Amino acid sequence: MRGDDLETGDYLLAPERIWSEYDGVPGGISLPAMCGELFSQQIFNWQEFAVAHMAMKGAWLRELTSGPHTLLVQFNQGRTISATAALGAETVSKRPCFLCVHHLPAAQKAVLYRKSFLILVNPFPIFSPHYTVVNVNHEPQELAGHLGALLALSHDLGPAFTVFYNGPRCGASAPDHHHFQVCPAGMIPAEKAWEAAGRDILPMDREGLSFGVLRLPGRISLVMEGSVPDALEAFLRRLIVTMGEVMGSAEEPMLNLICMQKDGKLRLLLFPRRKHRPEAYYREGEKSVLVTPGAVEMGGLLITIREEDFLKMTPVLAEEIYGDVSLPPELIEEIVRHVRRDRA
Ligand SMILES: [Zn+2]
Numbered sequence: 001m002r003g004d005d006l007e008t009g010d011y012l013l014a015p016e017r018i019w020s021e022y023d024g025v026p027g028g029i030s031l032p033a034m035c036g037e038l039f040s041q042q043i044f045n046w047q048e049f050a051v052a053h054m055a056m057k058g059a060w061l062r063e064l065t066s067g068p069h070t071l072l073v074q075f076n077q078g079r080t081i082s083a084t085a086a087l088g089a090e091t092v093s094k095r096p097c098f099l100c101v102h103h104l105p106a107a108q109k110a111v112l113y114r115k116s117f118l119i120l121v122n123p124f125p126i127f128s129p130h131y132t133v134v135n136v137n138h139e140p141q142e143l144a145g146h147l148g149a150l151l152a153l154s155h156d157l158g159p160a161f162t163v164f165y166n167g168p169r170c171g172a173s174a175p176d177h178h179h180f181q182v183c184p185a186g187m188i189p190a191e192k193a194w195e196a197a198g199r200d201i202l203p204m205d206r207e208g209l210s211f212g213v214l215r216l217p218g219r220i221s222l223v224m225e226g227s228v229p230d231a232l233e234a235f236l237r238r239l240i241v242t243m244g245e246v247m248g249s250a251e252e253p254m255l256n257l258i259c260m261q262k263d264g265k266l267r268l269l270l271f272p273r274r275k276h277r278p279e280a281y282y283r284e285g286e287k288s289v290l291v292t293p294g295a296v297e298m299g300g301l302l303i304t305i306r307e308e309d310f311l312k313m314t315p316v317l318a319e320e321i322y323g324d325v326s327l328p329p330e331l332i333e334e335i336v337r338h339v340r341r342d343r344a
Helices: 031-045 047-057 077-084 089-094 144-157 190-196 229-247 307-312 315-325 329-343
Strands: 018-022 061-066 069-075 110-113 117-121 131-135 161-166 179-184 198-203 210-216 219-226 255-262 265-272 301-304
Touching: 018 031, 031 047, 031 110, 031 117, 031 144, 047 077, 061 315, 069 307, 144 161, 144 179, 144 229, 144 255, 144 265, 190 210, 190 255, 190 265, 198 219, 210 329, 219 229, 219 329, 229 265, 229 329, 265 329
Parallel strands: 018 110, 069 301
Antiparallel strands: 061 069, 110 117, 117 131, 131 179, 161 179, 161 255, 198 210, 210 219, 219 265, 255 265
């Protein structure tokens, strides 16, 4: 497993930022305990964060059902900057990177994770707690080079947390600085859909790795599960290459990824994408809906930043949004065929 890339990051020049350090030493303080302490420290010592966190705790939430599936809608004005960010290459290159250690708010502290990432409380939270796990180096948002780190992080955080990744054109508001995010397990509806949803998951090898699809309203997720991180990492790496071939993408294929630990196994939900924002985002007047789907939205929790969008969301509108931004089902089936044929 990777996750131990020991390049010199800027954090070395900012030791006052480091609240605690996690190196995975057996018998040491657990990562969830360290993150919990960081969260408490930040709530007590960083007033703007405490206010944003309290506002999020009071955010309106609606539950919509669509057959056996649950969709949640949250009204969260704190996410306005993230949901409407202009992400053109020129815009991004001209603004200061808000994930680089020297541009963090003065009161922000971090858990230094395996010398490779800074775990930060998200200053515009959707969850309680909600962490952003930021690479110590300013390098582009990208998954393939960090699969080992993702699986190691999910393993170290344990079954109480879920890790997610947004591709650079799939909901990440910092496409120029590599990062993951973390929320409490069970908050994203698709995590619970595994048992309820129509699914087609087959064992792929003798090490207990399985792969298939999970059908959800308006979208399909590629899913995989395994107890051997190295085997899962190799499989995922190959899957991303296959996706790129089928999707005709020279860059990283557009995707969102959700990773969790369940019954001693790592379980991943991957949403192949074709668009950053749905058509509804660009409509004028009453028909416009400002939703920018990332992993959280693809997982069934839609974040709205305007009251009118919060109130007008229906299962039908959500399915339209999912259909717009998801890779078409026939291409997903083709990816599955390729993967199964390669492994046969
Ligand atoms: Zn940066």
